Amino acid sequence: ATVIALVTFSEPNLISCAVGLPFVAVGLWWRVWSAGHLVKNVQLIVSGPYRYVQNPLYFGRLCLLTGLCLAARLMVDGDGQQLPVHLFALAAGWLLFFVYYLPRKKRVEGHRLATIHGQAYDAWAAAVPLIFPRFTPWGEDTTPWSAARFADMRELPFVVTIAAVGVALLVRAILTAAG
Numbered sequence: 001a002t003v004i005a006l007v008t009f010s011e012p013n014l015i016s017c018a019v020g021l022p023f024v025a026v027g028l029w030w031r032v033w034s035a036g037h038l039v040k041n042v043q044l045i046v047s048g049p050y051r052y053v054q055n056p057l058y059f060g061r062l063c064l065l066t067g068l069c070l071a072a073r074l075m076v077d078g079d080g081q082q083l084p085v086h087l088f089a090l091a092a093g094w095l096l097f098f099v100y101y102l103p104r105k106k107r108v109e110g111h112r113l114a115t116i117h118g119q120a121y122d123a124w125a126a127a128v129p130l131i132f133p134r135f136t137p138w139g140e141d142t143t144p145w146s147a148a149r150f151a152d153m154r155e156l157p158f159v160v161t162i163a164a165v166g167v168a169l170l171v172r173a174i175l176t177a178a179g
Contacts, residue, residue, distance in 0.1 A: 007165060010072035010086070012173040020071025024166045027063030028159055030056050035153035036145035044117040046124050047143035052133035054124075058102065059131055064162055065093045071169045106130060 030049060034056035037048035049056035069090035075082045113121045127138045150156070 006068065006072050007168045007172070010074045010169065010172075012071055012073050012169040012176070014173050014177050016073035016086075017071045017170050017173045020067040020069070020073075021166050021170060023063045023067025023070065024162065025067075027060040027065075027067060028162060030060030030063060031155060032150065032159060033145065034060060035155040036147065036150040037143060038149060038153060041116075044113065044120050044124065045143070046120075046128075046139050047141050048145060049133070050128070051137035051139055051141060052128065054128050054130050055102075055105070056133070058097075058105070059133060062094075062097060062131070065097070066090060068162075068165065068169075069093065071166065102131060 034049045037045055037050060038057075039045060053059050069086045072086050074085040074089075076085050077083075110125065114125075124138070128134065
């Protein structure tokens with residue numbers, strides 16, 4: 001419903017798409033890269049994007065939220081002024097993510113990983129940032145990306161859906177500009 005509302009009611013233009021869609025592309029790339037490295041609850045993953053950030057899937061999600069909100073663009077008239085509803089939605093999403101979702105996930109997931117992996121987790125968590133990637137990789141890249149792991153994560157439908165939303169916003173922007 002949210003995706004349908006986003007595409008239906010937003011007012012994307014070429015500028016909003018030029019600003020937002022690169023974030024969407026980066027977010028999709030991080031999610032694909034991450035899902036192809038992740039093996040949940042089996043081993044501590046410290047390869048690929050996990051050498052740069054503890055939660056690359058969450059970083060990808062944050063990029064997607066940011067990009068879609070910026071590209072979607074929805075201005076609403078309020079007392080004679082244009083209010084950027086898309087920016088309010090972005091601020092609310094970031095607030096929810098950083099105040100509620102991320103601390104909860106860190107507490108639960110961090111405790112579980114520390115219990116399972118002990119000192120290996122502690123060393124990795126101390127060196128690798130929680131949500132925003134570091135510029136240089138940590139440790140050795142011992143495990144290559146795997147299409148089988150990507151398929152196991154069932155990420156493909158999500159990636160295709162978000163890519164389609166991005167394309168739909170861009171098409172609306174182009175049609176409006178040509179209008």
